Amino acid sequence: MRAVQVSFEFLPPFRQKIGSGRLTVEVAGGTDRPPTVLDALAALELRLVERGAVRPGVLVFLKSSIGGLQRVLHADRQAVQEGQCLVLATAMEGG
Amino acid sequence: MAATTGSMHDTLIRIDLDSAKATLWSVPPELKCYLGGMGYGTRILADEVSPLVDALGPQNKLILTVGPLTGTMAPMHPQSCIVTKSPLTGTILNSYAGGFLGAEIKFAGVDGLILEGASPQWVLLLVEDGRVSFHGAEAVLGKSTAETESYMRHLFGPDVRTLSIGRAGEKRVAMASIFSETRAFGRGGAGAVLGSKRVKGIAVRGSGGLTVARPGEFAALVQENMELLRKALSEEYNLVGLFSRVGTGAGLGLVNGRGALATRNHIYGSFEAGAEIDGYAYARKFYTRAVACYGCPVHCGMLHKFRRSDGSESWLRGPEYETMFSLGSDLLNGDPVVLAEANQICEEYGLDTLTTGVTVAWALEMAEEGLLKEPGLSLAFGNGTGILALLRKIGEREGIGDLLAEGPGRAAENLASAAGLGRAMQIKNSGFAAWMPRRMKGTALAFATSNRGACHKRAPIGAEITGQIDMNAYEGKAVLVKEIQDRVNAIFTLVSCRFHEFVTPPEVYPRLVAAATGREISLEEFLRLGERIWNLERLFNLGAGLSRSDDALPERCFEPIKGEASEAAVMDRKAFERMLDEYYAARGWDRDGVPTRKKLEELGIGR
Numbered sequence: 001m002r003a004v005q006v007s008f009e010f011l012p013p014f015r016q017k018i019g020s021g022r023l024t025v026e027v028a029g030g031t032d033r034p035p036t037v038l039d040a041l042a043a044l045e046l047r048l049v050e051r052g053a054v055r056p057g058v059l060v061f062l063k064s065s066i067g068g069l070q071r072v073l074h075a076d077r078q079a080v081q082e083g084q085c086l087v088l089a090t091a092m093e094g095g
Numbered sequence: 096m097a098a099t100t101g102s103m104h105d106t107l108i109r110i111d112l113d114s115a116k117a118t119l120w121s122v123p124p125e126l127k128c129y130l131g132g133m134g135y136g137t138r139i140l141a142d143e144v145s146p147l148v149d150a151l152g153p154q155n156k157l158i159l160t161v162g163p164l165t166g167t168m169a170p171m172h173p174q175s176c177i178v179t180k181s182p183l184t185g186t187i188l189n190s191y192a193g194g195f196l197g198a199e200i201k202f203a204g205v206d207g208l209i210l211e212g213a214s215p216q217w218v219l220l221l222v223e224d225g226r227v228s229f230h231g232a233e234a235v236l237g238k239s240t241a242e243t244e245s246y247m248r249h250l251f252g253p254d255v256r257t258l259s260i261g262r263a264g265e266k267r268v269a270m271a272s273i274f275s276e277t278r279a280f281g282r283g284g285a286g287a288v289l290g291s292k293r294v295k296g297i298a299v300r301g302s303g304g305l306t307v308a309r310p311g312e313f314a315a316l317v318q319e320n321m322e323l324l325r326k327a328l329s330e331e332y333n334l335v336g337l338f339s340r341v342g343t344g345a346g347l348g349l350v351n352g353r354g355a356l357a358t359r360n361h362i363y364g365s366f367e368a369g370a371e372i373d374g375y376a377y378a379r380k381f382y383t384r385a386v387a388c389y390g391c392p393v394h395c396g397m398l399h400k401f402r403r404s405d406g407s408e409s410w411l412r413g414p415e416y417e418t419m420f421s422l423g424s425d426l427l428n429g430d431p432v433v434l435a436e437a438n439q440i441c442e443e444y445g446l447d448t449l450t451t452g453v454t455v456a457w458a459l460e461m462a463e464e465g466l467l468k469e470p471g472l473s474l475a476f477g478n479g480t481g482i483l484a485l486l487r488k489i490g491e492r493e494g495i496g497d498l499l500a501e502g503p504g505r506a507a508e509n510l511a512s513a514a515g516l517g518r519a520m521q522i523k524n525s526g527f528a529a530w531m532p533r534r535m536k537g538t539a540l541a542f543a544t545s546n547r548g549a550c551h552k553r554a555p556i557g558a559e560i561t562g563q564i565d566m567n568a569y570e571g572k573a574v575l576v577k578e579i580q581d582r583v584n585a586i587f588t589l590v591s592c593r594f595h596e597f598v599t600p601p602e603v604y605p606r607l608v609a610a611a612t613g614r615e616i617s618l619e620e621f622l623r624l625g626e627r628i629w630n631l632e633r634l635f636n637l638g639a640g641l642s643r644s645d646d647a648l649p650e651r652c653f654e655p656i657k658g659e660a661s662e663a664a665v666m667d668r669k670a671f672e673r674m675l676d677e678y679y680a681a682r683g684w685d686r687d688g689v690p691t692r693k694k695l696e697e698l699g700i701g702r
Contacts, residue, residue, distance in 0.1 A: 011348035012375045013337065057332025059349070059561055067659030069353050072563025091334040092346025092416075094530060094538075094556035095593030 003028040004082040006040045009063065011089040017046060027080060037062075037075040040086055048088075052076065061087040101308040102163050102611040103131055104206050109567040110220065110227055112292050113153070113212035114359075117227035122206065130608065130616075131206060132162035133189050134588035134628055136178025139209065139455050140187060141631050146638030150182035150284070151267055151291035153213040159200070160208075162590035165391075166201030166305050168317045169597035170324055173197050173388035175207075175275075176587065180639070181283040182291075183269040183450065184523040184548045187635040188283035192258070192275045193396075193592060194386035202301025204426030214293040221251050222299045232295035235649045237262060239443040240274035258591035259296035259302050260286045261445030263490045267291055268500040269524070270450040274442060277386060277396055277412040281447045283525065283547055284502075308613030316607050320599060324392055327598045335597050337374075339385065342376025342397035343416040350560055354661030355534040357527070358424045359476055360456040361520045361651055364531055364661030368429025372419050375695075376431055393594060401435045404483070414438040414448070417551075420529035421452025426459065426482055433479035433676055437486055439622060444490030453526025455485055456502040457519045466512055469495045502526070517650025523641070533666040534653040535559040537572035540674050543646045544576065546632040552593055552600070553580040569670045571676035585625030627698045630682075634700075643688045646675060 007024045013046050025043040029035035029077050037060055041048045054075050061069035062078075063085040072078050072086070080086070105122045122135070129138050136158040148154040156177045164172040175197035181188035200207065204225040217232035230250070235243045243259035256276065263271040264286035271286030272279045280286075307313045327333045337345035347369055350356045354364035370376060374397070377383065383400050386393035398412050414422065414434055421438040422428060441448045461467040462474035469488070473481045488496030498506050504524035506514040508659045525548030532539030541554030555575050559566035564575075574594075584595055586604060607620045608614065616624075636645075646664060655663040679686060683694035 002525050009352075012370070012373060013332075013341075015348075015370075016375060055332060056330055057334065057336075061562065063350075064662075067207075067354070068662040069562070069660070087344065087352060089349040089352060090332045090337055090346065091557065091561050092349045092369070093334060093560075093597055094528065094551040094554055095597070 001029045001031070001034050004035055004080060006080050007083075007085045008044065009085060009087045011087065013090065014046065014088045034079045037072050037078045037080055037086065040080050041075065057090055059089045059091060061089065063087050099489040101613045102167050102305060104201070104204055106205050106225070107135075107160070107207045107209055108205050108222065108225065109211060111211050112214040112218070112294065115214070115229045119205075119225060120209070123399070127266065127614070128586040128624070128695045129628070130163055130624065132160050132176045132588045132590035133178065133584065135160045135207065136176055136189060137187065137628050137631050140178050140180070141635050146180070146635045148180060150180040150185065151287060153292070155180045155291070156211040157285065157288050157292065159199045159210070160206065160590070161200050161206055162588055163608050164295060164589050164591070167307060167611055168390065169316070169607055169611070170321055171391050171393065171592040172589060173390055174590040174592055175200060175281050176590050177273065177285050179288050181287055181547065182267070182287045183284035184525050185639050186523055186547055186641060187632045188285060188547050189587065190280040190282050190285050191587070191590065192273070192278040192280045194255070194256070194276045194278040195389045196256045196258060196275045196299060197590060198389040199301050201305055202303050203299055204301060204303045208297075210292055210294065213291060217293045217295050219247060219250070219295055220297045221255070222297065224300070224302055234366070235295055236265065240445045241443070241498065243296045244274070244276060249298050251298045252300065253298045254297040257296060257298045259445070260289050261490070263446045264290035264442040265295070266490070266492045266500070268446065268489060268492060269502045269505070270447040270454070270526075272445050272447045274659050275443055277577060278388070279442075279447075281449065282550075284447075285377050286445045298673040307611045309610045313607070313610035315605070316610055320603060320607075321392070323598055328392065335594055338395040339393045339396065340526075341374035341378045343394055344372075344377060344414070347373035347416055347673070350529070353534075353560060354656065354658055354659060354664065355531045355566075357420055357520070357529065357531050358658075359427050359554065360460045360518060361527070361531065362426060362656075363658040364534055364664065365658045366424035369424060371429045372423045372431050372434055372551075379481060380431060385570060388592070391592065395594065399435065401432055401438050404432070404479075411439050411442075416531045418448040418452070421474050421526070422451045422482070425452055425456040427476035428482060429477075430479055433482065437483055440483060440486045440490070446486070446490055449528055450502060450526035451486065451489060453520050454489070454499050454506060455482060455615060457503050457507065457515070458485065458499055460518055461510065461512070461515055466510060466515060467495060501685060511578055520649055520651065521549060522648065523645055525549045530554070530556055531656065531664070532648055534656060534661060534664040535566045536569050536666070536674070537564070537566070537576055539648060539652065539671065540572055540665060540678055541576045541580065543648055543675070543701045544580075544637055545677060546629065553583045555579055567664065569674050573674055574681050576678060577681045580629055581622055581625040583625070584628045585621050588624060588628070592593055623698070627700060630695065630698055633690060637689060643675070646688060
């Protein structure tokens with residue numbers, strides 16, 4: 001299926017690793033399936049995918065057109081569309 | 096002094112400050128089921144102190160306790176717990192500090208101290224292997240917390256562990272904290288209570304050992320727990336691992352990105368300069384060393400070396416994430432040096448950075464509107480000089496500092512401006528922690544219903560901010576908040592570090608307790624203990640005159656947050672009241688938030 005262009009925004013510590021706050025990547029899916037969030041993560045050279053899943057502690061969000069962030073809980077099943085923006089972060093807790 | 100069987104000594108020291116006498120007090124059997132820590136403190140205060148006492152009067156007590164795992168090999172149990180009536184909120188208060196004091200109290204052969212009455216003159220106390228001596232504090236009156244603790248080490252020996260108050264505690268600033276070396280009993284004004292008792296500092300030395308009831312079993316459980324921690328710390332993106340590398344400011348980016356970082360007195364939910372003051376920024380900009388508490392492999396405390404505005408070099412442990420909000424984004428302060436210096440002023444004076452910062456944010460907004468002014472002081476968001484000067488005025492109770500020293504809610508009431516009160520971001524006069532209730536609905540409920548006011552330690556923050564659950568939803572939050580409050584209360588009877596729970600499943604705790612003390616307790620009983628303590632606190636607060644109307648959010652929470660990332664998040668008034676009704680029902684309380692007789696009987700506590 002056709003590849004799509006997906007942009008990434010990086011929050012710390014990914015911003016420090018990449019050396020930039022943003023990046024656009026081309027993401028291809030399988031021969032008979034559209035590209036997924038997991039495919040997009042694999043397209044980054046950050047080793048964020050391990051044994052077919054997102055590495056522990058890596059949080060992925062889909063940025064909406066009005067600015068909010070929607071958590072992606074099933075990266076292998078969520079398709080990405082042309083021009084979408086994914087945001088990478090790590091967790092936070094109160095205490 | 097020989098340690099008793101099991102990890103608890105079953106003894107506290109009652110210190111009568113009026114007569115400068117101390118006696119050993121055996122823990123009665125009916126108290127032991129509270130395990131220690133917050134459980135002991137809450138039960139003792141509820142039994143011995145009327146909720147109507149003046150928090151700064153001699154009838155109030157300050158109870159400092161440790162738990163069954165304090166001082167043992169169990170990782171991440173360094174903390175000690177203070178329970179008292181809060182002069183800031185008028186509620187029961189529990190406050191915690193890490194460091195090394197907790198373990199030393201255990202080695203001194205006791206499970207805690209109960210400070211009663213008030214000393215006729217300022218004193219320093221030395222607690223040494225179960226004995227207490229009283230010493231004049233004239234040499235350190237007016238001194239900072241660091242100077243006071245340094246003096247105590249000089250006076251009593253370099254091996255003592257210490258706590259102290261600064262000028263804010265001496266002047267009974269409502270949000271004065273108690274500091275202990277690099278840590279603080281931050282919230283709720285415990286420093287003012289100690290000041291009202293004319294205790295400037297306490298030093299502890301213990302030469303005793305500590306045993307556990309079932310050493311082989313305990314060691315195996317500790318080994319398992321350490322493996323969990325080691326695994327977490329080795330994962331590149333594990334939160335506790337990130338804390339160990341750059342401190343609690345590691346997570347500021349996510350909060351900012353999700354529009355939940357309160358900015359400019361909670362008007363906005365994201366701060367453009369957030370990346371200049373987060374944990375990564377401090378690690379990058381300043382020479383940094385990590386420091387740990389007793390028995391902790393995480394070492395989340397970051398010591399930074401920085402140059403102050405007067406050109407002198409200084410060290411600071413922090414700022415923590417919470418302070419990055421309260422003295423940073425909430426004041427539009429994106430300067431890491433000003434933030435560090437502001438944090439240091441709070442340490443010097445012994446001030447809670449959270450409630451103090453929230454009060455300053457309110458004051459800056461009032462100054463903008465011409466409702467507050469101080470001659471010679473430029474009060475504006477982002478004005479570092481003005482902010483630093485205002486902090487000192489609060490610590491000294493000077494000028495408008497005297498108004499602000501009463502806390503954000505009382506200051507707003509005293510200003511007699513209805514609009515002003517709605518913009519003081521406080522609950523029960525305790526300033527918000529670093530989370531935006533109208534952005535995170537479960538956290539809103541947790542803040543509003545917190546027994547000590549606006550408490551972030553017992554809220555579904557992680558699940559909401561990471562998007563594990565929908566932060567905008569109201570449904571299901573009532574039961575979730577109750578569960579977290581009860582669980583954390585139980586864990587605080589052990590005086591666990593909060594971060595320990597981020598890595599450790601709840602079923603580990605009763606097993607550790609059983610092996611340490613010989614006292615069997617099921618997970619269900621352990622969690623039920625937390626619920627029992629929550630209800631005891633609630634009864635105290637109701638007795639103090641609080642009601643459903645105090646489980647409320649300030650008016651600003653019902654206005655949309657500005658800024659794209661916050662999605663115009665707002666609290667719906669009716670939905671909040673429904674959530675509160677559901678919460679009371681989940682707790683087995685009536686519509687006014689009063690525990691029913693049935694619930695109290697179920698929990699084994701009388702009215």
